[in-house]
Amino acid sequence: MSEREPIGVIGVGWVGLCTAACFAELGHEVVARDILPEKVEFLSRGEIPMHEPGLSELVMKNADRLTFTTSMPDVLERTRLLFCCVDTPPTYSGDADLSRVNAVIDELGDSAEHAVVMKSTVPVGTGRAIKRRREDVGYVSNPEFLKEGSALEDFMHPDRVVVGAAETSKAFGDRVAALYESLGGPIVRTDVASAEMIKLASNAFLATKISFINEIANVSEELGADVREVARGMGLDDRIGPKFLNAGVGFGGSCFPKDVSALKQLAGNSGYHFQLLTAVIEVNELQKRRTTSKLQKHLGSLVNKEVALLGVAFKPNTDDVREATSLVLAARLQGEGAHVRVYDPVAADKAREMLGGAQVCDSALEALDGADAAVLVTEWPEFADLDWAGEVKQRMANPLIVDGRNFLDREALRAAGFTYEGIGR
Ligand code: UGA
Numbered sequence: 001m002s003e004r005e006p007i008g009v010i011g012v013g014w015v016g017l018c019t020a021a022c023f024a025e026l027g028h029e030v031v032a033r034d035i036l037p038e039k040v041e042f043l044s045r046g047e048i049p050m051h052e053p054g055l056s057e058l059v060m061k062n063a064d065r066l067t068f069t070t071s072m073p074d075v076l077e078r079t080r081l082l083f084c085c086v087d088t089p090p091t092y093s094g095d096a097d098l099s100r101v102n103a104v105i106d107e108l109g110d111s112a113e114h115a116v117v118m119k120s121t122v123p124v125g126t127g128r129a130i131k132r133r134r135e136d137v138g139y140v141s142n143p144e145f146l147k148e149g150s151a152l153e154d155f156m157h158p159d160r161v162v163v164g165a166a167e168t169s170k171a172f173g174d175r176v177a178a179l180y181e182s183l184g185g186p187i188v189r190t191d192v193a194s195a196e197m198i199k200l201a202s203n204a205f206l207a208t209k210i211s212f213i214n215e216i217a218n219v220s221e222e223l224g225a226d227v228r229e230v231a232r233g234m235g236l237d238d239r240i241g242p243k244f245l246n247a248g249v250g251f252g253g254s255c256f257p258k259d260v261s262a263l264k265q266l267a268g269n270s271g272y273h274f275q276l277l278t279a280v281i282e283v284n285e286l287q288k289r290r291t292t293s294k295l296q297k298h299l300g301s302l303v304n305k306e307v308a309l310l311g312v313a314f315k316p317n318t319d320d321v322r323e324a325t326s327l328v329l330a331a332r333l334q335g336e337g338a339h340v341r342v343y344d345p346v347a348a349d350k351a352r353e354m355l356g357g358a359q360v361c362d363s364a365l366e367a368l369d370g371a372d373a374a375v376l377v378t379e380w381p382e383f384a385d386l387d388w389a390g391e392v393k394q395r396m397a398n399p400l401i402v403d404g405r406n407f408l409d410r411e412a413l414r415a416a417g418f419t420y421e422g423i424g425r
Helices: 014-025 037-044 055-061 072-078 098-109 128-135 151-157 167-183 193-223 227-235 256-269 275-299 325-335 347-352 365-368 388-395 412-413
Strands: 007-010 029-034 065-069 081-084 115-118 138-141 161-165 185-189 306-310 339-343 373-376 399-401 419-421
Touching: 007 014, 007 072, 014 029, 014 055, 014 065, 014 151, 029 072, 037 065, 055 151, 065 072, 081 098, 081 167, 098 128, 115 128, 115 167, 128 138, 128 193, 128 306, 138 167, 138 193, 161 167, 167 185, 185 193, 193 227, 193 256, 193 275, 256 275, 256 347, 275 325, 275 373, 275 399, 275 419, 306 325, 306 365, 325 339, 325 347, 339 347, 339 365, 365 388, 388 412, 412 419
Parallel strands: 007 029, 007 081, 029 065, 081 115, 115 138, 161 185, 306 339, 306 373, 373 399, 399 419
Antiparallel strands: 138 161
């Protein structure tokens, strides 16, 4: 048995499983609890119900230190720090649904030895509200900043670790901070509300950066500038930085759309109108739809046109399709009368029900066969490796490509006879 602090993980979704596997890798005994018996059975057999590079291997490697269970008493008995990783989906009102978080709090006994370490993304003020209900419980806010597709790397090499605790939970805060010390990133100690806000504000800022560059892209198209050159020139300014300046067909995923709305809603609930975030959301919604007019510019009416969508996942290296641009595009294009075929290396099956009858193909070439246009929605590396000038060109009925991520080699495609439309260039 390890001498390090044992870790409890409550809710074994993507965040919970990455957290559990990484703490096990750091040498901790981890007891991870989920309410779904079938999920616990899967995990106990080493089956990983999601696509995250390296996760399966890390779970296998650390199987001796990882226990999956449905039993809360088991977790309470074996661990003291309980990392709450349940999901907080948006409600119809746009507020975060805290029912799962509250259910976890209700299951805690009255031991002063336990602390909830909140990793789930919660509205600012949640920690304070929980402490009002359960004064006896230790409470630490420790938001996650993991990106899907590189979560393990992000955990092991954090830009920063945020640990928020009230004075009464300071000792628990120290214990949580100590868990991350060996990783070397700066540890930001703060109060609970500020820690909660750091998480929401970080995602809202990154989403703003994307909507900003997408608007620069749209204006660049009108004025003859190339957004990639613009972003390169802007990004060299230290204060701006080069990351998250890739113009494209909009941001998706389980975090940005949800967290931007949640922060906007939270501000509204407290009487403040967060105008900037309203614009960020609207720009993104429109960005997801702009491809339709790019296709119409070349094809005229889309009725009975065959359109291939390359990529369904909201970004590469994940099978997550939540808020993915592909879903909006598939619906819009079918609404215009087009026949839509989609291909994704890992995510298409998961999305089948959400694609409104679009044909799901087994390969990019199958999707492109006879197509009047191709739209690159997700920048999976394999799409750059296709033989565009040869096999793809021969198979397509009409060589038109809308490169929704400015990912392909524009000059090579044009030289091969393709009509190429990028974003903002
Ligand atoms: C995001 C944050 O980056 C993480 O720090 C955070 O922990 C996570 O949300 C979360 O709250 O859990 P993630 O949703 O995995 O991570 O995805 P990102 O890599 O941030 O990409 C989000 C979307 O923005 C994708 O659709 C991507 O294609 C798009 N994007 C990103 C752009 O359109 N342009 C860019 O320059 C960057």
